[in-house]
Amino acid sequence: MAATSKIIDQMRREPTNVRFADLNKVCEEYFGKPRQSGTSHAIFKTPWIGDPRINIQDKKGKAKAYQVRQVLLAIEKLEGIRNER
Numbered sequence: 001m002a003a004t005s006k007i008i009d010q011m012r013r014e015p016t017n018v019r020f021a022d023l024n025k026v027c028e029e030y031f032g033k034p035r036q037s038g039t040s041h042a043i044f045k046t047p048w049i050g051d052p053r054i055n056i057q058d059k060k061g062k063a064k065a066y067q068v069r070q071v072l073l074a075i076e077k078l079e080g081i082r083n084e085r
Contacts, residue, residue, distance in 0.1 A: 004025065004026055004029050007022045007023075007025065007026050008026060008072070008075070010022075011023070011026070011068050011071070011072055012072065015065045015068040015069050015072075016065040016068075017062075018062065018063045018065075018068050019061060019062060019063065020056070020057075020058040020059070020061055020062060020063045021061075022063075023056055023063040023067070023068060023071060024042055024056065026071065026075075027042065027044050027054055027056060027071060028044075030074075030075055030078060031044035031045065031046060031054060031074075031078075032044065032045070035053075040057055040058045040059075041055060041056070041057050041058075042055075042056050042057075042058075043055050043056075044056075046074060046078070047078070048077065054070065054071055054074055055067070056071065
């Protein structure tokens with residue numbers, strides 16, 4: 001698998017062409033182990049109030065594009081929170 005920064009670059013360029021395993025790796029690095037896995041879905045907890053989860057879905061080895069975009073937004077929000085501290 002590629003390094004996380006390279007995966008994120010690819011996610012930004014081509015959200016429709018991201019492997020589920022790569023998206024899962026990025027989510028685990030930023031949000032920790034999923035609280036649910038073992039099915040076609042993996043659910044990650046986020047540290048902010050509101051909808052406290054990231055839900056990604058495996059569709060024949062690929063990640064869904066709208067979920068890739070949601071993860072990118074969550075990473076931006078998380079980095080913003082870290083920079084405020």
